Amino acid sequence: MEILIAFGLAILLAWPLGRYMAVVMQGRASRLDIVFAPVERLIYRWLRVDPARGMDWRSYAAAFLGSNVALFVLAFTVFMTQAWLPLNPDGVPNMSWHTALHTTMSFLTNTDQQHYSGQAQLSYLAQMTGIVTLQMLSPVMGLAALVAVLRGIVGGLNVAQAREGEPRDLGNYWADMTRATLRILLPLCLVLSLALTWQGVPATFGGAHHAVPVDSAAGMASQTIPVGPVSPMVAIKQLGTNGGGWYGPNSAVPLENPTPLSNLLEVVSIPLLPMACIFMAGAFVGRRRFTALIFAVMGTLCIALTTLAVTSEQHPNAAAHGIVADAPNMEGKEQRLGPVDSALWAALTTQVNNGSVNAMHDSMNPGTGLATMSAMLINMVWGGIGCGLLGFLIYMWITAFVCGLMTGRTPEVFGRKLETREIKLLSALLVLQPIVLLGLTAIALSVPSITGNSNPAFHGLSQVFYEYTSAYANNGSGFAGLSSGTVWWDMSCFVVLALGRFPAILIPLAVAGSLAAKRAAPAGNGTLRVETPTFGFAMLAVIVLFALLSFMPVLVLGPIGEWLSLAAPSIR
Amino acid sequence: MNSRNYYLEDDGIDVEPSVHGIPGTLSSDSAARRPSVVWPSIAFAVVFIVICGLLYPLVATLAGHALFPAQAEGSLLRSQGRVVGSALVAQPFVSDRYLSPRPSAAGYDTLTMAGSNLAPSNPDLRKAISERAAAVALREGIAPSAVPVDLVTVSGSSIDPDISPAAADVQVARIARARGISPDQVRAAVAASTRQPTFGVLGQARVNVLEANLALDRATP
Structure with a gap:
């Protein structure tokens, strides 16, 4: 029931939002211009850019990388000097260099994997300028890249004038970033932030409170109630597919997620913008059936993965079975939320590359572990803002190529041929994932002293694999039992984060740039139509094949092995 | 859904100044x-x-x-003018006069709070749960199999302020004895701090431990 409400609400809100986003990203006139246009003009003047000037894919990628470098340097500086900067009422020290490097990359790549506890290791200023800024801009970067690619697959903005082979106009990066931040993300966040404060999420610049607990016999003389400008951060972490919370245990903490209603708002926010991107894409390329194809493919995977997670958490925790009355798994879960809300969140936060949690994934039943890991390996069931749809396009191109080969027709999408150059680029992306994930998992496991697992056997392997999968998928959730703030974990995840983010954005941009410059062939009888159920099924097969079967051995050794060993304790 | 196709039409549909300006200026x-x-x-x-x-x-x-000034400061609860805690943060209760909260993996310390992060397959978790179940069963005078699961498992935050109504129920008799009042008086205080699922469907029924204990102290000082 709650699941239906959450999905219904998300789709209902995503539809008008997607249409609004199409208006914003196409630069069409709207009534809101009176408010936003003057601010935007000021920003463009300060940036010394002409928003009307188009960029080809190389310029677009260069601007994307340039802004990443500048933000990296600024945020890293803040983390390393927070002790000396203002707005630090609780006297937090500077971060260690490796955790600061990891944190900066983690938030810049829209991952928000956290190897620190915010309430103890970040000042208010660092949370605001470092964390919130990156949380706001990193999803917008994904959206900008998506919009540029969408312009590319239909030939670029200058499709009518440019000749074959000429560079195509994919839009202006600075204008896309500015408009999307100001007109889409900021207003949404303000509304959600206020709603969350209403439900009980703190919003103050005062320092932590110190309470005197009631039962003096319990031996706690004083309890710290950590507060701060929490609400604005929680709003953007949920809406921006970020996931990095103010407090260490994220939205499991009642101060970050106080009521079932706040939980509903936060869980609906997870897939909201990725879903809206799908509606926007339909309007963008002018094909309503394209939206239908995306929803059908992603929806099928979503239903399968969510069902697995929710039913799995209905079962008792094997460690409690036979000791207390059989009830759903409550280890690592909050009483106000319960197993259904927690499993739904776990499923959505890994499908969308959000990574916030409202229960501890480490303590969930093995079936849920399988569902969450699979979702992150696929990483395009809704996916990140922009990035999810880019992932979809990658699989769509691959499927079109495979289908083309099978039927003996030229592989093409929207009338533009996929040739050696594009397929080489896409294959590199597909191969990168298993190399990075399996390679690093193997290295980490061969040196047990560096992993610092909290769990033995099958689950220990899952913890390590989950950490890298989550980093590569730019998800950021964790099997939190690793001792993760070490040089090894910080630096190896630093590399994985970058490899999971930048190729996944730059390669689709390059492919779109190269496709755009080709002559569009009119659709004929021999054309492979992508917007059909047959093609949808073919895509599902390709996704399962590439994203899951490559990792079958490690999934069998991890969650599936744990599952079987719990079902038949004699083989443990 | 708006199926108007902006980019594929030569003449451009919208005549307003678009940020993406004049097409065709790129290649030059x-x-x-x-x-x-x-x-x-x-x-x-x-x-x-x-x-x-x-x-x-x-x-x-x-x-x-x-x-929302009260919520914005962390939903603090006061007793006799002193801040005694937050309605959103569990604190330890050990004496028999009080409802006990769920166990914590961090001693209810908000600066180090974290879940247990023990997997269902971890023998340590099974050991911890059976020890807690035995302790609760002994204290409340019930069979271990009658202990509600939330009383023997650590929550995600380790500062879960709530317990299930069933978990409050098994503690009623012991609190009534310790305070020398009738079980119904205890139940009344618990009921006043009980919340049902929001709109009947969202979340679970729950008893706020700190609020219930403050209510008990007010009823029988």
Whole structure:
């Protein structure tokens, strides 16, 4: 029931939002211009850019990388000097260099994997300028890249004038970033932030409170109630597919997620913008059936993965079975939320590359572990803002190529041929994932002293694999039992984060740039139509094949092995 | 859904000045001289740190604080003028006069709070649960199999302020004995701090431990 409400609400809100986003990203006139246009003009003047000037894919990628470098340097500086900067009422020290490097990359790549506890290791200023800024801009970067690619697959903005082979106009990066931040993300966040404060999420610049607990016999003389400008951060972490919370245990903490209603708002926010991107894409390329194809493919995977997670958490925790009355798994879960809300969140936060949690994934039943890991390996069931749809396009191109080969027709999408150059680029992306994930998992496991697992056997392997999968998928959730703030974990995840983010954005941009410059062939009888159920099924097969079967051995050794060993304790 | 196709039509549908300006101007200048990204990158980072990192949290925090001052400060609970805790943070209760909260993996310390992060397959978890179940069963005089699961498992935050109504129920008799009042008086205090699922469907029924204990203290000082 709650699941239906959450999905219904998300789709209902995503539809008008997607249409609004199409208006914003196409630069069409709207009534809101009176408010936003003057601010935007000021920003463009300060940036010394002409928003009307188009960029080809190389310029677009260069601007994307340039802004990443500048933000990296600024945020890293803040983390390393927070002790000396203002707005630090609780006297937090500077971060260690490796955790600061990891944190900066983690938030810049829209991952928000956290190897620190915010309430103890970040000042208010660092949370605001470092964390919130990156949380706001990193999803917008994904959206900008998506919009540029969408312009590319239909030939670029200058499709009518440019000749074959000429560079195509994919839009202006600075204008896309500015408009999307100001007109889409900021207003949404303000509304959600206020709603969350209403439900009980703190919003103050005062320092932590110190309470005197009631039962003096319990031996706690004083309890710290950590507060701060929490609400604005929680709003953007949920809406921006970020996931990095103010407090260490994220939205499991009642101060970050106080009521079932706040939980509903936060869980609906997870897939909201990725879903809206799908509606926007339909309007963008002018094909309503394209939206239908995306929803059908992603929806099928979503239903399968969510069902697995929710039913799995209905079962008792094997460690409690036979000791207390059989009830759903409550280890690592909050009483106000319960197993259904927690499993739904776990499923959505890994499908969308959000990574916030409202229960501890480490303590969930093995079936849920399988569902969450699979979702992150696929990483395009809704996916990140922009990035999810880019992932979809990658699989769509691959499927079109495979289908083309099978039927003996030229592989093409929207009338533009996929040739050696594009397929080489896409294959590199597909191969990168298993190399990075399996390679690093193997290295980490061969040196047990560096992993610092909290769990033995099958689950220990899952913890390590989950950490890298989550980093590569730019998800950021964790099997939190690793001792993760070490040089090894910080630096190896630093590399994985970058490899999971930048190729996944730059390669689709390059492919779109190269496709755009080709002559569009009119659709004929021999054309492979992508917007059909047959093609949808073919895509599902390709996704399962590439994203899951490559990792079958490690999934069998991890969650599936744990599952079987719990079902038949004699083989443990 | 708007199926109007903006980019594929030659004449352009919208006549208003679009940010993406005049199509076809690209090939002439992009190859020759690419626009520099150095200054725009730096300026962009600075401008948006001010907008997203300072202005947005400032506005959202001040507005939230003005509209909902109690929640904005952390839903503090006071007794005789002193701050005794937050309705959203569990604190330890050991004496028989009080409802006990769920166990914590961090001693209810908000600076080190974390779940147990023990997997269902971990023998340590099974051991911890059976020890807790035995302790609760002994204290409340019930069979271990009658102990509600939330009383023997650590929550995600380790500061879960709530327990299930069933978990409160098994503690009623012991509290009534310790306070020398009738079980019904205890039940009344518990009922006043019980919340049902929101709109009948969201979340679970729960008893706020700190609120219930403060209510008990008010009823029988």
